[in-house]
Amino acid sequence: MLSPGLSDEQAVPFDDRGLAYGDGLFETVLLRDGGPVLWRYHTSRLAKGCRRLNIPLPSQAALDATWQGDPTAELEVLKLILTRGSGGRGYAQPDQVTPRLVSRRTPFQPSAERWQQGVTVRLCDLRLGHQPRLAGIKHLNRLENVLARQEWSDATIAEGVLADTHGLVVEATSMNVFWQQAGQVLTPLLDQCGVAGTLRAALIEQGAVAQSSLPLQQLGAVERLWVANSVQGVWPVTSLLAANGSLIQRWPLSKLDSFQRLAHQLLGVA
Structure with a gap:
């Protein structure tokens, strides 16, 4: 089960393992005309990272929902952060892992x-x-x-x-x-x-x-x-x-x- 997504205005809980230990992954994705560029490669790398760290991979629908927005925006950058979620004692992971997916979109202009x-x-x-x-x-x-x-x-x-x-x-x-x-x-x-x-x-x-x-x-x-x-x-x-x-x-x-x-x-x- 995936923890409900957080907007960039919401605080990550104090016991989030990504905050405490760096226990998670991230992707930085170029959005052009409202759609992700090289999306297949980003989701493939994220899946590889999840396998390496033994973090459940969010569904494709949950990942796709992070970039669906304003199709009139010419260029944006989408940052995804996926952590193992909260819980566990010390470095030991919780018995039930509930990953936390956070995303944010920001306007972007490349250094042409x-x-x-x-x-x-x-x-x-x-x-x-x-x-x-x-x-x-x-x-x-x-x-x-x-x-x-x-x-x-x-x-x-x-x-x-x-x-x-x-x-x-x-x-x-x-x-x-x-x-x-x-x-x-x-x-x-x-x-x-x-x-x-x-x-x-x-x-x-x-x-x-x-x-x-x-x-x-x-x-x-x-x-x-x-x-x-x-x-x-x-x-x-x-x-x-x-x-x-x-x-x-x-x-x-x-x-x-x-x-x-x-x-x-x-x-x-x-």
């Missing part, structure tokens, strides 16, 4: 100038730990990303690139990483840590992207570099900085970015 002009990204000092049972899913405990995002305040830096404890590139703080090598577009394997984005999943399914490993020290030698997610789209990286702010590499901005064009078609960008 970053599509066109490219962005500067920096390397993060923080290293992501390995936990294969949580790898790929979008669980509520994102403290590593929060700490990494605290490493800079310069508004000219769009993102931070994260590596794992073995020195392999994993992701950006809130986006996936893609690079071109020998003419092929690649993205990190996310079998030990990191979030498997829905745009990433769609591009892999299309055969446009392959998965590979990339040592952090080789990042500056790639032919091209992008960061991307299903809300912001694809940002070409034009400058890569070290954590101390020194320049590692620059890439020229391509006017014929076929990777960006394909990704944006999947997001409904004209």
Whole structure:
């Protein structure tokens, strides 16, 4: 049974396990003209997360109800939060799990100038730990990303690139990483840590992207570099900085970015 949905004005109960322990999942979905973009990939990732955490998955009707609203709204972002609900003693889950689904829609405007002009990204000092049972899913405990995002305040830096404890590139703080090598577009394997984005999943399914490993020290030698997610789209990286702010590499901005064009078609960008 699913706990009744809460509006964003209602408080989450003090004993909610998502609030207390990060015991839950979330999805951030682009709504275009009132409908969800890449919805199949979002619900598939949510279902995978529910299986991993052993949380009952809400019905498709309950999930669909979160985005049904104003069809005249051109662009919005829908955030879904699914927790295990309330109860249990300490870390032990309650005998009867009643998940709690919370959702909120907000107006959205993408950073189109970053599509066109490219962005500067920096390397993060923080290293992501390995936990294969949580790898790929979008669980509520994102403290590593929060700490990494605290490493800079310069508004000219769009993102931070994260590596794992073995020195392999994993992701950006809130986006996936893609690079071109020998003419092929690649993205990190996310079998030990990191979030498997829905745009990433769609591009892999299309055969446009392959998965590979990339040592952090080789990042500056790639032919091209992008960061991307299903809300912001694809940002070409034009400058890569070290954590101390020194320049590692620059890439020229391509006017014929076929990777960006394909990704944006999947997001409904004209």
